[in-house]
Amino acid sequence: MIALEPSTKKRPEFINVRVRRQDAPGKAPYWELHKIKYEPEMNVISVLQRIAAQSTNRDGKKVTPVAWDCGCLEEVCGSCTMVINGRVRQSCSALVDRLLADNADEIVLEPMSKFPVVRDLVVDRARLFQGLERVKAWVPVDSYYNMGAGERILREDQERNYPLSQCMSCGCCVEACPQYNKIELTQKSDETAEEFEARKRQAYSEAFVGPHAISQAMLFNNHPTGKSLAGERLDALEGPGGLASCGNAQNCVAVCPKEIPLTTSIARAGRATTLHAIKKWFDK
Ligand code: SF4
Ligand code: SF4
Ligand code: FES
Numbered sequence: 001m002i003a004l005e006p007s008t009k010k011r012p013e014f015i016n017v018r019v020r021r022q023d024a025p026g027k028a029p030y031w032e033l034h035k036i037k038y039e040p041e042m043n044v045i046s047v048l049q050r051i052a053a054q055s056t057n058r059d060g061k062k063v064t065p066v067a068w069d070c071g072c073l074e075e076v077c078g079s080c081t082m083v084i085n086g087r088v089r090q091s092c093s094a095l096v097d098r099l100l101a102d103n104a105d106e107i108v109l110e111p112m113s114k115f116p117v118v119r120d121l122v123v124d125r126a127r128l129f130q131g132l133e134r135v136k137a138w139v140p141v142d143s144y145y146n147m148g149a150g151e152r153i154l155r156e157d158q159e160r161n162y163p164l165s166q167c168m169s170c171g172c173c174v175e176a177c178p179q180y181n182k183i184e185l186t187q188k189s190d191e192t193a194e195e196f197e198a199r200k201r202q203a204y205s206e207a208f209v210g211p212h213a214i215s216q217a218m219l220f221n222n223h224p225t226g227k228s229l230a231g232e233r234l235d236a237l238e239g240p241g242g243l244a245s246c247g248n249a250q251n252c253v254a255v256c257p258k259e260i261p262l263t264t265s266i267a268r269a270g271r272a273t274t275l276h277a278i279k280k281w282f283d284k
Contacts, residue, residue, distance in 0.1 A: 012038050015096065016058070016106035017047055019066050022117045025124075026186050029117070032066075033058040044084060044091035044099075045070055047107065048121075067120040075257060078170030082121050083110040088175040088255055091121075112175045116184040127183065127204045128171050131213035134205065134241075135233045139226040151224035164219035164265065166258040167212055173252035173262060174210045179245050183207055208245040209236070211252040215265035221272065234276040237269055 017034040035058040036050040045068075052065040071077035073092045080091040085099060085108050099107050115123035153161075174180040183203050187196040217233040220226035237243045246266055253262040 011040070011097075011100070012104065014038060015047070015100070017051065018106050018108045019051070019120070020108075020110040021066065021120045022111070023119065025116055025118060026184070032063065038096075040097065042096040044082075044094040044096065044107070044109065045073065045080060047096060048091070048109075067118075067122050069122045076168055078168035081112060081170045081172060081175075083112060083175070084108070088112060088172045090170065090257060093257075112171055114175050114177075114180055114182050115171065116182075123171075125169070125171055126200070127207070128169055128174060128210065128212065130201065130204045131209045132169070132216055134209050135213045135217040135220075135236050136229045137213065137216035137220055139220060139223055140229060153224060157222055161219055161222055163258075163260055164215050167216060167219075167260055168258065169212065170257065171212075172255045172257060173212050176251040176255040177208075177211060178249050178251065179208050179247050180210055181207070206240050208241050211246070211262045211266060214243065214246070214269050215260055215262050218265045218268050218272070230272075231276065234269075234273050238273050238277065243269055243273055 014035050015038050017036065019032050019034065020029050021032050022029040034051045034054070036047060036054065039046075042050075048066060048068050055062060055065060057063045068080065068082070068091065070080035070092060073080075075090050075093040078090070081088065082091050083089075084091065084094050085103055091109075096107070109121060111117050111121045111123050115125055115127065118124050183200075185196070185200055185203060187193070191199070214237060217237060221230040221233055243266070248263070248266070250263050253260075256262060
């Protein structure tokens with residue numbers, strides 16, 4: 001039997017959308033149903049725009065607009081990531097015709113479960129970025145003067161680095177990772193905003209850093225200038241919440257929208273940290 005292309009199938013007049021909403025951090029989540037008119041070639045962002053324009057739920061009751069995040073609208077910034085019909089992905093590249101081909105009854109939208117919810121589909125990804133900070137995922141500035149052309153990068157290294165450089169810090173890999181557990185703290189009544197921020201940073205700094213950060217450490221350790229911090233990155237990966245927290249379930253690599261070879265990076269990081277530990281032992 002020849003499968004029909006999604007676009008050639010009969011389309012419904014309306015689409016049912018179920019959204020998991022949350023009014024503020026720490027509040028109880030609840031489901032809200034919406035019904036919008038079907039239009040061809042919509043993505044999930046355009047569905048959310050139609051919902052906001054309607055400002056009523058499926059029963060016609062007035063509701064506040066659903067909050068969501070987005071930036072580039074072309075799967076580059078990673079900010080629109082959410083769980084769509086049970087699968088973590090970018091809402092800007094989630095095409096409604098394809099989603100309806102898989103499930104004609106409804107589209108289900110939920111925030112990522114590994115980060116604290118700010119509101120509705122917007123989550124606080126600070127821990128994801130702190131993971132990059134922990135492994136110093138950057139090229140250090142080597143001078144404020146024009147030093148001329150940088151060191152040449154071998155083709156072999158370019159080919160190894162390019163796929164890793166496509167990471168957009170979207171969070172799909174950590175959402176799928178069984179070792180990356182949600183940390184959600186609330187501000188105590190006797191705590192200042194600064195003290196609360198410091199407590200959150202401390203909690204994040206001890207938890208699993210995540211596959212995205214391990215992979216970025218391998219990218220910058222293989223860069224001619226970036227490798228000047230290689231030892232510090234490997235020290236971070238050897239420490240609490242580093243490589244030892246990875247259970248090798250390989251879920252991360254299966255969901256990365258950029259098809260980054262995360263488990264290859266993790267294996268490479270394992271070899272590099274072992275050599276680094278041996279070297280440090282001989283250097284004592
Ligand atoms: S391989 Fe490691 S980082 Fe990737 S999903 Fe499994 S436990 Fe998480
Ligand atoms: S490694 Fe892939 S899934 Fe993880 S944050 Fe980067 S782009 Fe997203
Ligand atoms: S809006 Fe940037 S990835 Fe979707």
